[in-house]
Every structure is written in structure tokens, then in C-alpha cells.
Amino acid sequence: MKNTFTFVLMLLVFSAKAQTLQSPSKEITLRFSISDSGTPLYQLDYKNKPVVSKSMLGIYLKGNTDLAANFKIDNVKTTTFNETWQPVLGEQSNIVNHYNELTVALSQNGTNRKLNIIFRLFDEGMAFRYEFPKQPHLNYFIISDEKSEFNVTGNHKTFWIPGDFDSQEYAYNETKISDINTDKIDLNNGIGLKSIAGKFVVQSPLMMKTDAGLYLNLFEAAVVNYPVMHLDVNPQTFAFTSRLVPNAIGDKAYLQAPCVSPWRTVMVSDDARKIVSSKMILNLNEPSKIDDTSWIKPMKYVGIWWEMHVGKSTWDYAGSQNAQNTESQELIASGKHGATTANTKRYIDFAAKHGFDGVLVEGWNVGWEDWFGNWKEEVFDFTTPYPDFNLAEINAYAQSKGVKMIMHHETSGSVANYERHLDRALELMKRYGYPAAKSGYVGRIIPRGEFHDGQTMVNHFNFVARRFADYKMMVNSHESSRPTGYHRTYPNYIAAEAARGNEFNAWSVGNPPMHETILPFTRLLGGPMDYTPGIFEIKMSAYDKTKKEQVHTTLAKQLALYVTMYSPLQMAADLPENYEKYPDAFQFIKEVAADWQESRYLEAEPGDYITVARKAKGSENWFLGAITDENARSTEIKLDFLTPGKKYKAVVYQDGSDADWQENPKSYAIKTIQVTAKSKIKLHLAKGGGTAISFTPVN
């Protein structure tokens, strides 16, 4: 990893109670000040217009003390930083990390406590964090509340989900700030465990659009040893305030100085593409702590998973009706178990035939007869396979076919139990050559009283990433807290779910067509998502005529998602037999890359559409994905991202002229054309549709 950077340090003589900092482009201006009562304040302008009006900053400590008032400025320091670094896996090979930084050193009258607030201004936004320096009067402390305000300047349009301490698996609500109210949403949405914090609490990343056409995003970066930040909303004043997730006894964070809070971020641009392509969150995280990253590789995989969601098979061996007290009985096979040796070999054969790197198998280990919904501590041991799953045979077979097996660790939320078994689980993976695992956290957390998004769980997810790194293994967490860039530091934390994934379409109201146009502006800013696209058999009636559920998509859109939803870990989620029905469309999934040299967001509007082109790493091939919401869309794309002078064969996978996500989702058309960097290409996306294109140089 080669870094080039410049570093300029400017020590300013302390002068006033107010400080100003600008982004490198000078489009964003931060003003910091101290109120008469000594409370830190900031405000933010974009192109000389306010986007965050005067907002307070402060921390409250357990025991009725605070770090929120009576401050004076001891010192200020500004620096400039400009570095280009190379992620192990990513949307682009080189990432520019360019910002101006202002550190305001505060001390509190009376207590002599010291608090630094560090601001960074990037061209696409602002970040700040609290720093608690080493000091005589603050060593161990417990945060009872953080009150970081984000007072936006109007009743913007928002894409919000409820502030829930246990789940982010919601579809987005597109409303004005004044209409945010979690009481108004339909909770019959398939989410198994909800812990909504209140009527006027939403999650970050929170994407907004102003009436003037500005795009605003509130989020955080580098959440390490700290709880997740949700946002209290004042629907009248348009003020957002940090709302930290508590632990079992109501505390928010246990810290020891010196330490830092996560970064709180405000992105702003009049071009939505600047938000969606921003690497600010990654840049705010620490560089990789893994020296040898040669074993961290992108993976496309298939797996025994969707067949359980569609009801073809089950995770459990004995049938879920055999739930109570199965440990005292011999399990009797129901005949519907998905994770059999024979079925796994079928997937291995399929993966080998079509060039997939890996095969995931869920339901391979004992415990699924009685695993869910009862806050049970000891469910899985992560090492004991069902009698019809022959670990040794399967892994030998996979190796003979050049396919990697992906382990599955469903914790059922019993994290204490998982941590007790983790080393044994990793040893088992090592013995059989598993390079990666998918973890799951479906259910209420144990230690009981903890939430998925509290400090304890944030630490758990990060610990698991580090422990996997000790074993040179990758991990992909589902139902975890949403990522905030820790995969820069531990790039083996290859992906996460942590949002509403594709499987909700199989058995709930599902994900509306706009869902995938919002995720890149929200969840994906923090890190890759294992969204599990690629569903070709879109209507569940194919499995059971009585079912009304369907994926809210056309088939072509499912292909486009491999480009629009960045992840170095991509599943081809549908069943082998469904892919075999559509080999021409499947060809795109087989060809599409999962790690990129370069990415160009060509068009983007949250809630409406995204078009992105990406160049595969170590290749001259480009791939384009374009998706739309519930509205059909026509657009013309300039192909000027292609290398000038080169000719490309472009295979266009598009919606059929009669395609419609509801009426005719499987209608698609494939055409092959020759293009150059000077070409333009017209795209016609059906309602809920998309287009995927592969570009291969022909000269």
C-alpha cells in the first residue's frame, strides 16, 4: 500500500472566541464559537448559504456532570492533510483523503477538564469528533448522553427509518422533516425484533434534500468503542440531536481518557453524485491494521439460503414444529432440510461450473429446531453439523472443485454464547479450509438488556472482525450494527447486511422499488452490503400458488444491482435451477466483477435512480448498472468513461419493452453492440426496472 500525502501544520495564535475553517474547495465553511455560557457551537455554510445553523455540542457524564458548558478556548490548531491511499478492496483503487482540520482545545471552568473538538472539512462535507485528552481530572468516565446538534435550515425532504436500537431492516420513508413520526409507519413489515426509541427518532445515515436542491446527509464514521448514534428529531424546528444507544442499565459509553468519539458527519452538495460517491466515511477511519492482506479477496458466491426463504427447504433438520426440548430427543429428519451433503455438492458443482468463488450453507449445524424468538442463551455451538451434513466430505469435494466454502454462524443474538465458542468455531473453519463466514444476529441480544446498536455490541462486531483477522479469515455480518468504515481498518470485515435485504421480498411486504436507489445514499456510505441480489424467479407464486409476495424488481434490475450495490462479496442469491432457466441473463452475474479500479456515478437521485459505471480491477472491462424506482425511466448515457480509442463489445441486459416489476418482471432483452468512448447509449428502464451492461475491449 503506497501512500502519498502532504501534511501542513499551522499553529495559530489564539485570538477570539470564534474560529473558521473551509473545505479545500472553499465551498464549505465551518464557524466554531463559544456561547456566553461557554457552550461549544458550530454552524455550516455551503456556497455561502447556511445548511446547519448554530448548533450546540456537548457530552454529559454519569453523575450529573457535563462537558457541555463553561468552556473556554485554550488553543486552536489548523492543519491540512492530503493523501492518496489504496484500499485492499473497493470501488476504486485510489482514494484521495484531502481535508482541512481545526482542533479546538477547550478547558472547563471550575472542573479544569479538557475537551478537544476536532473538525475536518472535506470537499463533500464536514466531520467532527470529541477528543478527551489525557488529563489529571478526567480518567475513567461514563457517558450518559451526547448532545450534538444538527439544526438544519428548512423542512427538507428526508429518507428516514425509525430510530430502532435493534434493527435497521426497515424500508425508507420519504417525507418532510415535519412529517417524521414513527407511529405513522406500518409495523407489519416482517422485522422480527423492534426496539423503536420513540416517535421522533430516526437513524443515521439520514439522507435529505432541500427545496433548493441541496443534498444533505447526517451520519457518523469510525464507531469504535462507542454506541451507534441515532437522531432525535424536532419536527417543528428541524433540529436533529444525537441519541446514543443505551446499554442494559441506561449508560451509553464507558471510556477512559485519552480517547475519541466517533466522527459525526454532515455531507452537503448540490450534486447528489458527490454524496453517493464520497469516500469521506472511509477516510475518517484508521488505515488497515492488517499487514499482510493477500488473503483478503473478493468473492462471488452461491448458497443454500434463498431456498429456505422461498419455502423449498428448511434450516432445521427435524422440522420447526418439533421445537420444544429437542435436545432431549433424537432428531427425526423432516425430509425438508436444505443443508444436506448431496444438496451442498449440487451447489458446489454449480459454483464450479459457473466460476463462483464460494458456496454458503446455512442450516448446517444443530440447533435450528428451536432457535428463534425466546431469548435463549445456548442455541448453537457453531461446530456440530447435522447428521446429514458431512463436513469432511463436503470440504474435500469443494476443494477438488476449486470452490471455497463459506461458513455460517447464526448467533440468534446470543453473543455471549458465540464469544464463548468463537475460537472453537474458527478452529473448525481452519481445519476445513473455510476462508470466510457469514454471521447472523437474529433475536434479542444476550447479555440480556443489551441492544444490537449499543457499545457492547459495536465492540463485539469489531472484536469478531479482529479475531477473524487473527485467523486470516473474512467475515460478513448480518443483523449487525451498520458499518461506519471499520472495514478500512480491518478489511477482512468484508461486508455486512445491516439494512433491509433482498430476502424481505420473499415473505413480507418486501422492499419497494425505490429501496435500492436510497441504500447507496445511506447504508452503503458506511461499507459494503451483502444485499444478495440476483433473484430471477421473482414471484413467490412460482413456489406456492397461494403466495402473493414478490421481489419488487424486474429481472434486469437484479443484474444492475451487482453494479449499483457495491460489495466485494456478492451473492448470486437465486437457486441454481432458476439460473439454468435463463443462461443468457445469468451470463452477466458470472462476468461482473466485485472489486474495482474505478467507479463513476453517472446519474443519481435518492429515491429515484442511480446509474454507475465501474472498471474491474486489473482489467479493461467496464460494467454499468442503472436502476430506477417505481417509475419507468429513459435516459442517455455518455460512454466517455471508456478508454479513448478503444472499441468495446457492450452487452446490454435491459428490461423487455413490456417489462413491469408487477405485471411482467421477467421480461428482459439482451443486445450486443459495439461502442467507444465517444458513444452514447439510450437506456429504457421499466417500472421497477434496470439495465446492466458489460463492456469488453475488442481491440
Added chain:
Amino acid sequence: MKNTFTFVLMLLVFSAKAQTLQSPSKEITLRFSISDSGTPLYQLDYKNKPVVSKSMLGIYLKGNTDLAANFKIDNVKTTTFNETWQPVLGEQSNIVNHYNELTVALSQNGTNRKLNIIFRLFDEGMAFRYEFPKQPHLNYFIISDEKSEFNVTGNHKTFWIPGDFDSQEYAYNETKISDINTDKIDLNNGIGLKSIAGKFVVQSPLMMKTDAGLYLNLFEAAVVNYPVMHLDVNPQTFAFTSRLVPNAIGDKAYLQAPCVSPWRTVMVSDDARKIVSSKMILNLNEPSKIDDTSWIKPMKYVGIWWEMHVGKSTWDYAGSQNAQNTESQELIASGKHGATTANTKRYIDFAAKHGFDGVLVEGWNVGWEDWFGNWKEEVFDFTTPYPDFNLAEINAYAQSKGVKMIMHHETSGSVANYERHLDRALELMKRYGYPAAKSGYVGRIIPRGEFHDGQTMVNHFNFVARRFADYKMMVNSHESSRPTGYHRTYPNYIAAEAARGNEFNAWSVGNPPMHETILPFTRLLGGPMDYTPGIFEIKMSAYDKTKKEQVHTTLAKQLALYVTMYSPLQMAADLPENYEKYPDAFQFIKEVAADWQESRYLEAEPGDYITVARKAKGSENWFLGAITDENARSTEIKLDFLTPGKKYKAVVYQDGSDADWQENPKSYAIKTIQVTAKSKIKLHLAKGGGTAISFTPVN
């Protein structure tokens, strides 16, 4: 392990609302009935006089439902059980488990829930437990409260310690029930973490004596997957009620039917020796689940430990004043570190020379500079030695000398961290051949909000025992919940502290002389205690002239404790240099056994004195220990426990004629006499004194 038992099943036709059961001796009678409102009731007579008057039984479930009323009796069943079994290690080679059992099958009107209450009557007392059978209307459930009453029949004398969810390290209070009040005790007692549940809450085991001279003991057995039971006291009515230790959110226990509660026990006798020698608690636990127990062995050990308590050296390497943020600095040796390679070799040499099995070393691993009192999660990693402690060198040296090293795992209460590291810690022990570890739990528990005595922690301590068993290693827990016989099931759980140990004498008000006469009636009923006796340098002024602290003992009493305080793991706790000053007295510690063929409690009165004789397992040698409280005591002991016809050399280690625990504690005298089973021997115990005798056959 050879078991002989008889089993008689009697199915009674259901007849009435009341049932009666008697102990095999017929001295104890239980009467069970159902009140008009359907509440289960019991009462207990001893020799036809009531010792527990009518008392209610019941369980309350979270969600405002109960298993405490509206019951009817569906069925009753009585059985008789008589078995003799052999513990791996113990006070005797053969244990008789003889009881009559009554199972009352109840069903609840309205809910159709089923609850069984199982009573067992032994000759020394009664036990009952709740059994939740498999049933349609009760699967998972959360216990919000257990209300098991123990309404004793008078204002008895009690030996009580406060009902504290985090500590049992109190000295006992000897008062009438009516004078129980935790507000009245001096809390300046050296206990670092106290969580006293209320004014009128005490711990079990609770030892009592009635005005009529009956001995009563309330306790529990087989606490598995359940919190510890403390006792609410009504000082007016003399009613005790179970008070379960809550978790972080106030719940008591998470259970799934079928399952059982721990046993609640009431021991009663007019002979105190029947209580102190009872194996009822052990009998109520499950037999060993370890098949091959050949690696479970008694150990006498020395260690780097007391020298820290007396201030000669420190656990930490860099000096505790270097506390804050040491992780960011290189540690600078203070020069007072105890756990050095050289010092450890000195202890190994001493152990080898004097025939000790093991050497414990505390403070060997990094983290002690900043480990205590701040609820810090990541303190120790259990694998990284300080730079002056060479693991490989020390363990090679110990092996060359035939000495085993005992590992030390101080968790600082951060159980989550310990569980994450446990397998690594055990692997390290395996690599270096450690057969055993001492664990410590000093500090507030993490997961935060949990208590030492809650279900989570009970499960942790039991888990650790099982995990050590997986590695064929023994564990000795300090600051754990007090044992209730689980070492029958996992005999590698070789000992625990879980009461006020000898070290409190080094730096606090200490343990009054009566302390060790009470522990066998309370704490030791549940399992062996690592009390760490053997202190010869009794006054701390020997180390620092300004110190007033001392062990509340004579030197001879320290010897007697090796017999009176049963443990298969016994420390010779004092410093090698102190033992070398008194080689004649030290001889007893060298010779005394730690595992026994037979034990005879010759005299016992809680709070006053204990005299016990024990025959070493696999030997004809006997050892006698006699201790007294703050009062001098003379007694005559018949030696009829010795094998008739054999002559024995008896070496009597007794208080000097001028001995006195305060004025002249180190005065002792040793005499050798010849005795037979027909001999009597007069013992004269000084104030706070004791006598130890070894008997060796000479023909």
C-alpha cells in the same frame, strides 16, 4: 466409581390435600398441603416438634402471572433412595445418599400449567425443589421472583452476613433473628465492592441455633442455570423468604421447561456435628459428568501471593501509581514486582524441597498497573507475561524439579473479556503443562449490570469448570458465587474462595477468631474453600512497624485449619522465609493430607469450636484439628477413631502455655506421644488458638 443403591417406588393413590413424608430415621417429618386458595404449603417437624411452621411455596413469572396459587394436586409419588457413592476427592471415600422422596404433581386451575414440587428427606434435613415438566402451556419463561418461605418457629440465634449480590467476604454476625439489620454492621471491612440488597436480607447458608438447642441451617444445592438465593428476613415473625439475585434488567432466571430449580435445604439436628458433617448438599447434586477423573488430584501448594498482601512486593510490574494509560507507555519496572522469574524459581525450589505439589504465581501477566475499580472491560489477556516473567524458563525449571505450576486468571470482574480469551488462556496452560488455575473476580461484573451472584454469573462459573474439564484442568475460583455442590458433578472445580479468606487479616479489620468455627457450618457445606491458611508471621508489624493488622490466630491454630477447613487444594500461604524460621511447626503442613478416607467431627459448636479427625486416603495416618474462637478452651478427646490394636506416634502441635492470639500468637509447643484407640488426649487451646495432631502407626 462403584455405586450400591436400593430404589423403591411407591405410587400412592391420590387421596387428600395433604401429604406426609418422613426421613429414613423418622426424626424429621414433612407435611405438605394446599391452602384453600390453592397455594402450596409445607411444614417441618423434628422429633415431633415444629422447626418450620406452615410456609408457602411459589414462583412468580414475568408478565404478572404466577405459579403460586390456584393449584390442585394431580398426583403424588413417594420413593426411597439409598446409594453409596465415591467422590473423586473428599472428606470421606464413601458417601451415603439415603432419602425418602415425595413428588407432588400440581396443576393450576385456569392456566393448566403444571408444577411439581419434589421433597427429599434425609436424616439430617429436608430439601425441596420446583420442577417444571414438559407441558403445552409452559415452555420458555422468566422468573421474576421465587417466594419460598422458611418460617422458623422462634427468635433463634443466627450467624449471618448481609445479603449482598456481589460479595460474601463478610465476617459473620452472631445475633438473634430480631437483631438482623445490615445497617448495623461496620462496612469498613476491606470489601472492595458491596451490593447489599437491603436492611433485612441475609445470605445462605444461614446457620441458626434455637433456644432449645436445635441447630438449623437454610441453604441450597445444585445451583445450576439459576441465580443465587439470598433470604429476606422478617425480624418480627422470624420468616425467611427466598430472594433471588436479579440480572441487569431485574429478571431473575430465564428457563425453558422441562427444568428444575436448585434444591432449597433445611438441615436440622440437635447435634451440631450432624450439620457440619452432612453430605446432603453434595448428594443433591448430579454425579460426576467427567468419566476419566485420573487427572483430578489434591494439591498442596505455595505461591507468590501473600507477599503482595503483606506489602513486600506488588502484583504489578511498573508500580500502581503508574496507573493511567499505561498501554500507551513503555512499562518501567518499579523493582517491587513479585512475579519475577528469579522469585518464582525460589518458590519452586522451596516447593520441591518440602514436597509441595504446586506453585501459584499471581501478577505474572500484564495489566496490573490499571486493573481495579473502574469497571474496565479489557484489562488482562491471560496470555501475555510481564517482561521479567519467563514462562518457558519457569515451566521447564518447575518440571525439572517435579513441581506443577498453578496459573492465575484474574478477570477483574470482566467476565465478557475472560470468556473471549478463555480458550487462548487454556491453550497457553496446555502448552506449558499447567494442571490448574486460580481465577479471580475482583470488581464489578461485565456484562455491566450483572452481579456476581446472578444467573449469568452462576452459569459462567459452571461454564468455566466445564471448559477446564475439556482441557483436563482444575480450577479454583475466588470471588465467585459460593459453591452448592457442583464439584460433585465437575470434580475438577476443585475449590473456591467465595467467603472471607485469610488475606483480609493482612490489611483490614480481619477475621475474628470465631470466623473459622462458623465457615464449616456455612460456606463449607457447599464445597471446599481455598482459605489459604498457614500464616506463621502473624502480625503485620513484622513487615512494617507501623501496621496494626494481624491474623486473628495463634500459630498452632493455623496448623489446625488444614484439618478443620476441608479442601483438596490447600495453600501454605506464608512466605518461604517464614516457614524456614519454624521448621518443626512447618512439618505438620508438609505432612498433612488433602484428601481423606474418613472424617470424624468429634466436637462442634458454631461460633465456638470445632474438632475433627481425618484419615488420609490410601494411608493409615490420621490428622486431628481443633480450633476455638476468642475463648481459651480445654477438652478431652477420645481417640477411638484410630484402628484398634494399632499403636500410633502422635505429634501434637499445640498452643504454648502463654499463647494468646493477640498477645503472643507465635507461642507453640510440639510434643510426641504414643497412643492407641483406647487413649484419651487432653487439648488446651489458647484464646484464638488451636491444636493439630498427626497420628502415624508405629507397628
